[in-house]
Amino acid sequence: MSFSVYLTNWSSPGLRGPGDPFGIMRRPRSFEVEASAGTVRNLCPAAVDLDDMRAGRIEIEEYRRRFESGVARIGLAPGELVYVGTDGKMGTVLDGDSLLCACSVAAALLGRCHRTYAAGLLAAAGWSVVVDGYRLEPCSAGPCEGCGGRGWTGEHPYLNPSQRSLI
Numbered sequence: 001m002s003f004s005v006y007l008t009n010w011s012s013p014g015l016r017g018p019g020d021p022f023g024i025m026r027r028p029r030s031f032e033v034e035a036s037a038g039t040v041r042n043l044c045p046a047a048v049d050l051d052d053m054r055a056g057r058i059e060i061e062e063y064r065r066r067f068e069s070g071v072a073r074i075g076l077a078p079g080e081l082v083y084v085g086t087d088g089k090m091g092t093v094l095d096g097d098s099l100l101c102a103c104s105v106a107a108a109l110l111g112r113c114h115r116t117y118a119a120g121l122l123a124a125a126g127w128s129v130v131v132d133g134y135r136l137e138p139c140s141a142g143p144c145e146g147c148g149g150r151g152w153t154g155e156h157p158y159l160n161p162s163q164r165s166l167i
């Protein structure tokens, strides 16, 4: 059985999955908190990294490197990814749920949003991921030559540098 998770923004309902919406934002606005079923804290960016990126103190690749090194790899797999609900109770993200932030689809496709990086990590951890309409599938051989060491296959304008001409 494959477990699908969908990553996009709050304002793109057509790109979400059929399940519950969870936030992956460090500083969500109140309406985003109210619209969510909870927050997946392991996939929220660090405040200092967000600030450095927005102020132009670091390049986007450094922002990505910091995010990827900050995410705990334990607990990323289907059945293990934990959210904290708006009622404070913990649960696991299920097949069909969505992980949402506020960045535009255009920015995310250019790699200027951490949900794009999170998508690669989740696919490598065993999820079938749909990020802004692009599907990534876990590579059955794990990180290997065939998948370029990513641990997943699929096309994405930013995550596969060879596909960057798509945008």
Ligand SMILES: [Zn+2]
Residues within 6 Å of the ligand: 101, 102, 103, 112, 113, 114, 115
């Ligand atoms: Zn974002």
Ligand SMILES: [Zn+2]
Residues within 6 Å of the ligand: 139, 140, 141, 142, 143, 144, 145, 146, 147, 148, 149, 150, 151, 152
């Ligand atoms: Zn592989």
